[in-house]
């Protein structure tokens with residue numbers, strides 16, 4: 001069960017990153033090119049939010065099943081002294097939850113915006129900050145591509 005959820009969380013990262021790049025491309029070209037906000041823009045943003053929510057749910061379940069976080073949660077004080085336990089026990093969780101909130105806000109506020117340019121602008125700004133947080137936190141641990149077992153030193 002853990003292995004399946006871990007793989008889903010791992011592969012969904014690529015779908016989420018691809019959807020984020022696509023939404024950012026459409027949002028910036030729509031904003032800066034004064035384009036009309038069309039059905040494809042709404043679908044892309046909805047797909048990004050769906051993938052993000054899936055990643056959040058998988059991550060929350062993993063938080064209680066992963067050996068890494070189980071160890072960290074059993075002794076948070078000691079976990080703070082180990083960079084990987086601190087990362088998955090605290091940093092990954094908190095940064096990603098903030099990124100999820102920003103992606104949600106980007107979509108919700110863009111839907112409420114008065115005109116198409118404002119809609120693209122809100123989506124572009126909130127999604128950019130979320131992308132920086134997600135890419136930054138994954139890259140800091142060499143996890144933009146690849147799996148934890150390939151990057152965590154054994155022993």
Ligand code: HEM
Pocket residue numbers: 006009010013016052055056058059060061062063066067068069088092093096097099100134138143144146147148149
């Ligand atoms: C929304 C953006 C998120 C992205 C892009 C993301 C990405 C990743 C990646 C790439 C890994 C490494 C997977 C591997 O080893 O192949 C990972 C692991 C993990 N993530 Fe996330 N994550 C996100 C959100 C979350 C959230 C919100 C939580 C918890 C509440 C979470 C909990 C975990 C845990 C516990 C692991 C370690 C799993 C293990 O290897 O045992 N993630 N995540």
